[in-house]
Amino acid sequence: MKTKRKKKRPTIRDVAALSGVSVATVSRYLNGKTNKMTSATAGKIKEAITKLQYIPNSAAREMSHNKSMIIVIVVANVADYFSTEIFKGASRKLEPAGYVPVLLDSSADHSHEQKILNSVNIHGFDGMLFQPLTSDTELIKSELTRNFPVVILDRELKRSPWPQVVTDNYQASRNATDHFVDEGFSHVVVLSSTIKQASTRQERFQGVIDRANDVDVIEIDEGHFDHQEVYQRLAAVMQTEKKTVLFSLKERWLLEFLPRLMQEGLISKTNTRVTGFADTSLIKSICPDAYMISQNPSYMGERAAEVLLKMLDGDNREIDDIVIKAQFDTDDDE
Template identity: 30%
Template sequence: MKNKPTTIKDVAKIAGVSIATVSRFLNGHYGKMSATTRQTIERVIRENNYHVNTQAKSLIQKRTYLIGMVVADIENIFSSILFKGADTILENENYQILLMNSDNSLERERTEIERLLSLQVDGIILQPMSQASTDYQFLKESNTPTVIVDRKLEPQIWTEVTTDNYAYSKMISEYISRLGYQRLAVISENIQDNSARFDRFQATKDVCRKKDLDLQLIEINKQTTNAEIYAEIMRVSEDLDVKTAFYVLKGTLLMQVVRTLSQYHIAYPDQVGLAAFDDWDWSTLVQPQITTIQQNPQDLGQTAAEILLKIFANASLPIQSLIVPSNFQIKQSLID
């Protein structure tokens, strides 16, 4: 017959303390506990292979200690770093994250959110596919604490943790203009698909209008080949006869653009300028290094998790718009 699992009552008896003292230890409440008592309880737990009964704990506290996190594209390293940031905060509070992938599909996103709701998660961190808050009315009606990360909803219905996409895109566009480029070509996935890309492109449009700088847009998707990108590069630069800077709105797209330039022997910054919104410092691994706005996805994830914990502690916390700073890194990919 197998030995019965060690209980909290067993731990208290072996350690010579009360059950309440062991409970305080397990919940991290060490305020009135001596170092000797803490060390004794920790040793007894380790030696007797004691594990907290999370199901029982959840029933008592009416929590599951599960957090749902829904990202747009799990293949994008931005999502991995975003998750890591949230996890570093939540693991210290004994929460587990259930990571869901919407795979750039609004329909799949809804399915994943409904799965999380069926599991009665305590809260959700959402990188939304849609900009319309009406698409998330079902989540709002569930009264599940939710924090939006990386993107924005219109109108705003939850606290949002984002990059100031407009301000940083304005900054890099003005820098390109100041270097004397005649044309600025934006390379992006569908601009209307998410608020981050929309804000980045809108800032570029505003700068080009103000500076009388010719603006071109090259929209691509996962099926776009290097040959097709090359054809667009040659078209908008008039076969490299016009001094053109290419501004890529996403780190993974930047990798494809760099590969295309290399494949077709187009040198930057000598023949074209190159800049990007980058997600994870990939641009520093190539030569010449690329001028970028470097986001901080780990900080975005950490901040979103911290806000969610504050909402747990205070359900009436007001809705906020929190900006996580990015870094403008000037490298050798643009010239006067």
């Protein structure tokens, strides 16, 4: 009686043959060294890997034991306190459950994020917490081809196949703007990273413009910006007789520019208000009169990790998105 021969696992040579390139080229692709590779070549290799269901040896060893017990946490930019606090919060839940969390940083660069996701696709992580740079669900799906448990953080994606943990960005921003408009501060200067890039910023910005009629916007490219040039643009719109609110959609930019604005007398207690989304108490230390919208990124990381652990335990029920309310700090709260 003939025994059924076990199907041979595809090798790197099979990938090279199907994509029409050398083994060395496939190896460079697998190691993320695609700088000198055309997009067409990379696409052929990716297609061959998908078609053959090829798994590199390192991942195969992990898969033979069913679990690696490693969770990858991909954040948008570790320069932001928000991102590192997400990691800390998630770690508090993952480590007691026996998982090792690993932090990867996209550095606010989409091409770098693509390389990270390519690495995630081919290595044996058990799950991922992901703070993507974009809010384009279809783009993320095309880049994240591996089918494993994923939770999205800090981005509200339309028709997302993954559960999400987010802040009530629109309502928090709208409530803060309402407060200042009611006090007679009709002019708002919005300071932000590129708004269209992320749903978080889009929602926060919408909350401002739905209530304020006189809005100036200073947008900053996180990857490439001239500090002096941005400051000069900001100072120009702050030099006004109007009662003005400086509204930063991200704490980092107040930390960058607020001290100099104060030093040069562009922040007046009677004619100016400072607000924005904050993850630390640093802004209040710099400007005690600031009215900040406090997030809790550590708690967001904890909740996201809890959802991921349920998925890893085989809970395949549809999980509702989790919305965590931000807290607007005013004198009335004291």
